Amino acid sequence: MPPEAGVAGLPAARRRMPPWVATAALLLPSYAWLTLAVLLPLAAMFAFSFLHATPLGNKPVVWTLEQYRAFYDQPYLLGVAWASLSIGLWTTGICAVVGFAAALALVRATAGRARETLLILVLLPFWTNGLVRVFSWTMVIREGGFLDTFVRWFWPSAPSLGFLYTTPAIVLGLVHGYLPYMVLTCYIALLSIDEAVIEAAQSLGARWWTVLFKILVPLAAPGLVTGAILIFVPVIGAFMEPRILGGRVGVTMGTVIEDQFTQAFNWPLGSALAFTMLAVVLAVFATFSGVLRRSAAT
Amino acid sequence: MSGVDVTAVAKSYGATKVLTDITQSFESSSFTSLLGPSGSGKTTLLRIIAGFVAPDEGAVRIAGADVTGVPVHARNIGMVFQSYALFPHMSVAANVGFGLGRRGIRGKVAKAQVDEALEMVRLPGFGGRYPRQLSGGQQQRVALARAIVIRPDVLLLDEPLSALDRRLRQEMQVELLRIQRESGLTTIFVTHDQEEALTLSDKVAILDRGRIVQMGRPAEVYERPRTKFAAEFLGDANFLTGKIRGNTVEIAGATIATQDALPADGTSVTVAVRPEKIAIRPADSAGNDALENRLPATVSSVIYTGTALTYMLRTGDLHLKVFAQNSDGSPLAAGSAVVLSWAARHSVMVEG
Structure with a gap:
């Protein structure tokens, strides 16, 4: 047939x-x-963000744009935004340096079982409850905490190194939580680099720092940018870490927005602030999308 | 002065000996091929000279200086890789200029040298393009320009043509040879393609299981192979094993003459004869050539390829192969009785 x-x-x-x-x-x-x-x-x-007040009970529904003037009406929000931004930049920067180094070590110096085990260890923060993870840091970095105890084994009269309720403490907690994103995106980017390209650079006279900054970092740039976006966006809206580790200084856009919903019961302001941040984040994406597309083409 | 000297180099990975006691000089401005099957250690030897692999024993000297303990970046070498290994994020000009930058040569001087190198590989005006915009052959030319622009003491080529298709490969062989002659660079070329090695090289080194079994001019290595492996790996060969009697070798009823110096009577030896050196004629025709060796045989099969014929023959337990030109257009049929003849100087004694 x-x-x-x-x-x-x-x-x-x-x-x-x-x-x-x-x-x-x-x-x-x-x-x-x-x-x-x-x-x-x-x-x-x-x-909601266009309402005058939360529409509960018998309050009349009044449409307004006043919530979007919050940064103008309440200038302290600018300071809060700046605090969030700088926490975001510090966290992303530290994650980039540490994550890239870890990914490089994983790709270049490990193989087989050892590499699998190390990758799983990198992912551990993902599998622990965020609240537990953050609270455990308070035990370590408070005055007289594990950090101080450890240092005083070697130097009994050491001054306290505790830095709980400071901005570095917030950054520490955020880096701990978000570092795996950077390790993984850089790991994948570095994995695709041909070993011969590195050898070619060496044969032409490149020392390790030239190989690192002229070859590895540019070729892994898509991984670095992706990781940075994955970290920066949630970090500037984070409220748990600033609240627990930042104490009095832990006032960020995340905590302010959370307060509007849970404490002040001003949903319209909370939504307006949230959508303002969304706009900022989208602007960041729009800025980086060109870079991403260009590096994806190589 | 020697370009590259390798002295008593050995390398093992765990219990596997990759290279055993390699001592070899690569003359200045010469083109040497390292030829061997995969696993013969040829790439390891090249990587030891480049500095990517540290030898367990022995020393490497480049241009007279001992570089055994010198890291790759401080050896003045040019290397071309099988995968081209161009920097994908840099333009062609930046790729070629990379090694110059590492040597502190920048600006106008560097640009002039980059242009000159691109001219040499016949890619003038390609400086602004990116590797992904080039064909495989063009990428390999850029890789070559990048390696020669720094005026290295030695040019190391790691199977640079094997990723190219057949026609492009032949074209690049010609180019490679021209560039090597023009630049006068001491060149070491790793390949498993015997034809490529014969065409390009001043010297061919044949590697077998971590040793250089023979090194010499292509014709010398081809015509006078020293070992059975060399004879078989470079070209085709018939092996006849027999015992010495007087100044001949006795093989299954026939005696084979050779011009090589023979060991004592009764010693068992192997003689190699290239298939194209053997003349074939029907047994009933008159033989009036002056060839010393004669061997009656039967044709088992004929492979017809147009310009040439390959005869598979049998004599006793011995199987032989003969290449003949298809000059009269009527190949001998399978089963015909024939007489094979060849000159004494084409019986080459080889080691087991």
Whole structure:
């Protein structure tokens, strides 16, 4: 029997559906769920941000743009925004340096079982409860905590090194939580670099720092940028770490927004601040997308 | 003065001996091929000369200076890799200028040298392009320009042509040879392609299981192989094993003459004869050539390739191969009785 006979023999009812039907059928569940669980609440929040006050009880619904003037009306928010930004920059910067170094060590100096084990150890912070992770740091860095105890084994009269309730403490907690993103994105970027490219640089006279800054860092730039975005965006909105590790200094955009919802009960202001931050984050994305596309092309 | 001297170099990975006692000089301005099957240690030897691998024993000298303990970046070498290994994020000009920058040569002087190098590999005006915009052959030319622009003491080529297709490879062989002659660089070329090695090299070194079994001019190594391995790896060979009697070798009823110096009577030896050195004619035709060796045989099969014929033959337990030109257009049929003949100087005694 010739091969085409089988195709021709198919019942006419089983005509091929246009390809978009299958695509739509596969996408529908997840987009329906996203609409229900993310887009609708987000739209409600967006609507709230134009209200004068939280619409509870018998309060009349008054539409206004005043919430978006918050940074103008309450100048202290600028300071808070700056604090969030600098925490974000410090955290991202430290993660970039430490994460890149760790990824480089994993790619260049390990193999097989040892590499698998080390990768799992890198991922550990992901699998521990965030609250436990952050609280355990308070035990370590408070005055008279584990850090002080450890130092005083060697130097009994040492002054306290405890730095709980400072900005570095917040950054420490955030770096601990978000470092795995940077290690993983850099690891993948470094893994794809041909060993011969590094050897070629060495054969042309490059020492290790030239190889690092002229070859490895530029070639791993997509990994660094992706990691930086994955870290920076959630970090500037973080509120748990600033609250627990920052104490009095831990006032960030994250905590201010959280306060509007849970303490001040000013949902419209909270939503307006949140959407302002979303706009800033999207601007950051728009700035970096060009860089990402360019490095993806090489 | 020697370009590169390798003295008593040995290297093992765990219990595996990769190189055993390699001592070899690579003359200044010469083109030497390291030829061997995979696992013969040829790449390891090249990487020891480059400095990527430290030898367990022995010394490496480049341009007269002992570089055994010198790191790669401080040896003045040019290396071309099988995968080209261009820097994908740099333009062609930046790639070629990379080694100059490491030597403190920048600006106009560097640009002039980069242009000159690109001219030499016939890619003038390609400086502004990126590696991903070039074909495989062009990328390999850039890699070559990058390696020669720094005027290295030795140019190391690690199977640079094996990733190219056949036509491009032949074209690049010609280019490579021209560039090497023009630049006068001492060149060491690793390959497993015997034809490439014969075409390009001043000297061919044949490696087998971590040793250089023979090194010499291509014709010398091809015509007078010293070992069975060398004879078999470089070209094709028939091996005839027999005992010495007088000044001939006795093989299954026939005696084989050779011009090589023979050991004592009764010693068992192996003689190699290249398939193209053997003349073949039907047994019933008159033989009036002056060739010393004659061996009756039967044709088992013929492989017809147009310009040439390959005869597979049998004589007693012995299987032989003969290459013949297809000059009269009527190959001998399988089963025909033939007489093989060849000159005494083409019977080459080889070590087991």
